[in-house]
Amino acid sequence: MRRAFALGDQMSRLYRRRSSVRLALGLSMLVAAGAGVIPAPALAELTAYTRSVAEAAGRSDLISGWYRERGYRTLWTGPGDAARREAFLSAITQAAAHGLPVQRYDAAALAARFRAAATEGDRGRLEVAMTQALLDWAHDLHSGVLDPAKVDPGIKREVPKLDPRAVLAAFETDPVRFLNGLAPRNPEYARLMRAKLDLERRIARGGWGAEVPLRPMKAGASGPDLIALRDRLAAMGYLGRTATNTFDDTVRAALRVFQHDHGLTPSGVADEATIRALNVAPSARLGAILVAMERERWLNIDRGERHIWVNLPEFTARIVEGGNVTFETRSVIGKDSADQRSPEFSDQMEYMVINPSWNVPRSITTKEYLPLLQRNPNAAGHLKLIDSRGRVVNRGAVNFNAYNARNFPFSMRQPPSDGNALGLVKFMFPNPWNIYLHDTPSKSLFDREVRAFSHGCIRLGQPFDFAHALLSAQTDDPQALFQSQLGTGKESVIRLEVPVPVHLVYFTAWAGPMGRMNYRADIYGRDAAIFDALSRAGVVPGAVQG
Incomplete structure (x- = not known):
């Protein structure tokens, strides 16, 4: 200098x-x-x-x-x-x-x-x-x-x-x-910078020590495996100075916090998934932080005083107001396949549809349902066949074997019902990719740790409460407003008086308000691709200015 x-x-x-x-x-x-x-x-x-x-x-x-x-x-x-x-x-x-x-x-x-x-x-x-x-x-x-x-x-x-x-x-x-004024103003960017510096210092001092042997442990365990677990948790900042040589309540409590921070069920048991997460090298975590900082620069925008934040690898959707989370629910995202991964973008949520019909996307109609109809014209009976003029078509009058994915002239629609694929409400922010948030009758999927099962849209674990939270900005009794439309059983629309920004993002690393890092798996491999591209551009983990 x-x-x-x-x-x-x-x-x-x-x-x-x-x-x-x-x-x-x-x-x-x-x-x-x-x-x-x-x-x-x-x-x-x-x-x-x-x-x-x-x-x-x-x-x-x-x-x-x-x-x-x-x-x-x-x-x-x-x-x-x-x-x-x-x-x-x-x-x-x-x-x-x-x-x-x-x-x-x-x-x-x-x-x-x-x-x-x-x-x-x-x-x-x-x-x-x-x-x-x-x-x-x-x-x-x-x-x-x-x-x-x-x-x-x-x-x-x-x-x-x-x-x-x-x-x-x-x-x-x-x-x-x-x-x-150039760098992102969001507090998360500054937290990531601090986490990056702390992790670089830790790596310079030898990292987090020896890996933990891949053998499950639970309360009461002792021996070399437990010592390795204890020392690893201490080096990562989850455990204070201790000489314990048994899997006691202190170690168990520290392990639960670690599991929470890494998207694992906080059981306090060192199962195989937990040990694998513990053994991720600090250099790999540093790479995730570098990618997160790049993503923050892509999001260097006014996100809205009140906005919706859907972090895909976290399988979570939140409503954020004034920097504080006012509502949170689990989510299911797109499958990890080329044509079903949920995209990343920002838009404006404009309205919700109560008792929605499901207009089956063309790709699903031709790839999944047409082969079924060719074998059995009465398959998928819960769906109606619709012609180009919007009329319901009698399946018995159609030779499905005369068509393929390119020339199939019909669409398919599921009327409103408790079993509708979209559940009883969907939340719309019109976009070219036909992505939206919605309810689902498949509730059991929300109990999974990894929740990538949809065709690309975002399913919500608590859609009614999500609707109430959104409507609370425009009515003193959001539940009554919502239920008045839901009870009709008919498809209807409630518009948001003030559109709400919605951000579909992909962060595998972020720092909480107290600065402690959270990490998630790179489910779509996007972070790996970004890190490789950053490396080719000249970004070097741990680099210093000469």
Whole structure:
């Protein structure tokens, strides 16, 4: 840092060598073109600098045009640019702390170029390099390093993007304020940064120690396996200093907290699933944190004072108001198959449908039901066959074997009923993928730890209570309003007077309000793909700025 901040003196020496008076005069004359005769020596100096900037910026129309429009006025290398220069170089020394690719901005290399700059060509090239580094830094810290759609097709998220010209203007006006406002403001991002630093320190000290042998243990156990379990829990912060050599209540209580934090049934028994979770390497957990930080940058938006948060790997849906969870329920998400994984995106919930009909998606109709109908026209009798004009078709009049998945001309619909696949209520935020939240008659699935069974939509464990919580914002008696529609048995709609943002997200690592980390399995393999892409982009776990 001291070396970076000494660059003001270095640039001053460069200006003395190259005659700062003539350069400043030349720059001002270029900005005010035609305002007098430019002395030949200053013109020569100026031409070398501007030629260098133009050549260096040639690969970027944006940077080239921006310098040309401002008469090649400096942003970094002029006699009055020291504060901006130092603010930026100071900021990018934190690239590793943010889990960003250090070499993309490389504060040390830029600082070295300032110290080595000796000619106007050096200065022009350095101007452009610094500007490009600023644009890269602003984009990556604010919006993420990766384009999520290129990593996994199931990530449909619209990433917030900064306008590059607005970036340059805001930075020039108030560099410190601009730089401080780039990172996600959500408190979770800061918690992840702290967790990353803590875990890196733990890894540097040897990690969490020896793995626990994969042999189940329960209360009263003792011996080397128990000692390994005790020491692992202590190293991970779940158990205080203790010399116990038996599986006592203290160890059991610590194990329950660990199980809760990792989405396991908090039984207090060291079963095989729990031991496997305990033995996940700290380096793997660090990778999950890096991915979570990238995901937070993709979500660097106003999430809404009141919003719905559905974390797919956690199998949970929440209503959040003012940063506090006011309602929570278990969820079932899409199966881990190519065409049934639940996508990630944000939208606005607009209404709920009471006693809904289920309009069977075309993919399910042709892939699942058409083969059944070809074997038995009376199969799936709970579904009605509908023609293109919305009329119910007599199955006996249809030769199902004459059709295939491409030319099948009918749709299928299940009328409202207690056995309807959507249950008795669905929650709508219209989107191109036909994804919504809904009730289900298959209640037993909510007792499972891993709940990936749907065709992509999100099933809720407590849909009526979820509806009441949503409606509480627009009526003093949400239960009565809901029941008045439910009791008719007919399909009806209740609109939300104020649409509620809904975020379908995928976090396998997050820190609770007290800072303790939670982890979940990467059920769709998306985090693994993101981590690989971050690595290819130059993100190095545990990297430090040289």
